Amino acid sequence: MNPRARLRNPLKTARGLGSAKDGTGHFIVQRITAVALVFLALYVLGLLVGLAGADYATVRSVVASPFNAMVLIAFLLAMFWHAQLGLQVVIEDYVHGGWGIAAQLAVRFTCVLAAIASVLAVIRIALG
Numbered sequence: 001m002n003p004r005a006r007l008r009n010p011l012k013t014a015r016g017l018g019s020a021k022d023g024t025g026h027f028i029v030q031r032i033t034a035v036a037l038v039f040l041a042l043y044v045l046g047l048l049v050g051l052a053g054a055d056y057a058t059v060r061s062v063v064a065s066p067f068n069a070m071v072l073i074a075f076l077l078a079m080f081w082h083a084q085l086g087l088q089v090v091i092e093d094y095v096h097g098g099w100g101i102a103a104q105l106a107v108r109f110t111c112v113l114a115a116i117a118s119v120l121a122v123i124r125i126a127l128g
Contacts, residue, residue: 033082
């Protein structure tokens, strides 16, 4: 190893290795959505277990309840947001070049479209 390299400030060594603008924010949002998903997933799982074997009209009336619809929408939004953040990290780490950009766009568009479709389905059930 070059003796001069050991005397370099670590910041000097790290310069030019990428942006350091939003890594902390990304990390915090990913952890917040993970914590929210724990509680939301437990509620949704309890809701699904409670509705096991119920007929269509019963399930529709339970989902149409304002509180249940709100919780389902919050679960869907948190789930797709968390999935997009997690896949973004994986793609940034393992896919390079033009394929990485294409994969990032594909993941973002897929998550947004799936979230919109899911939320609209819950709203459609909730509003009749």
